[in-house]
Amino acid sequence: MIGAVVPAHNEEALIGRALAALRRAARHPDLRGEEVRIVVVLDACGDRTAEIARATGVQCLAIEARNVGIARAAGAQALIEQGARWLAFTDADSVVAPGWFSRQLALRSEAVCGVVEVGDWTGFTAAERAAYEVGYTDAEGHRHIHGANLGVSASAYRRAGGFPQLRTREDVALVERLHALGVRIAWTNTVRVVTSARQDGRAPEGFATHLQRLRRA
Known part of the structure; x- marks a missing residue:
């Protein structure tokens, strides 16, 4: 079984689109x-957010952490306990490609x-967009x-100890640990995802912060 984790904090405007894309990729x-x-x-x-997510038939897990590292880890643990062999992570403001799961595997x-x-x-x-694209590989x-x-x-994931309880850069910390383990x-x-360019991000020092800095520059 393949598992997908979507952390969400007040995402009613975007999560429906994100889940529709995931369900399409799952087929x-x-x-x-x-x-x-x-x-x-x-x-x-x-x-x-909860009402919209539950209406799609996906599993929902409620926590009160306001911490994306804790949220991703909680979702991963739930799926591992259910027997997932592969864990895929995305965000509630992002749309995965139709072959997102299959290409990863x-x-x-x-x-x-x-x-x-x-x-x-x-x-x-146009200049701000160009600055982003020049700096992105x-x-x-x-x-x-x-x-x-x-x-x-x-x-x-288990060998690496999972996501640390960080409010930001939890993804970087996990990948660095994976790399260190060989x-x-x-x-x-x-493997592609389309994401939003919103500047009111949910995690400090996340993608939204990067875009804010582009604008200030």
Whole structure:
């Protein structure tokens, strides 16, 4: 079984789209019918995120941490206990490609770091967008780490000790630990996610903060 974890804090505006994309990817023919279970970790949500997520039929886990590292770890642990062999992580403001799961598995690595692309640059100038694209390597062999586009075998995840309880850069910490353990990591742009360009991010020093800095620059 393949597991997918989506941490969510007040994501009513975007989570429906994210879950629709995950459910589509879970039906990809290259998976040959293998079950995919999606867990949304509702972290201190005070809006309609839970209602929207539950209406899609995915599993929901409620916590009160306001900490993305704790949220990702809670979802991963729930799926491991259910027998997941592979764990895939994305965000509630992101849309995975139709072959997202199948491509991760096809790479035959113990971990996969994919790329993100911004779906809508409304509110940004052409110069700001160009500055972002110049500084981002959308190619094989990149070294970007995104919690919105990350996969790892359950066994490698356990060896690395899982996500640390960090409010930010929990994804970087996990991948650095995997690397230190000699885990085979695929750094690829064939595993893709479209994400939002919002600047009111949920994690400090996350992708939204990077975009804010572009604007100030």
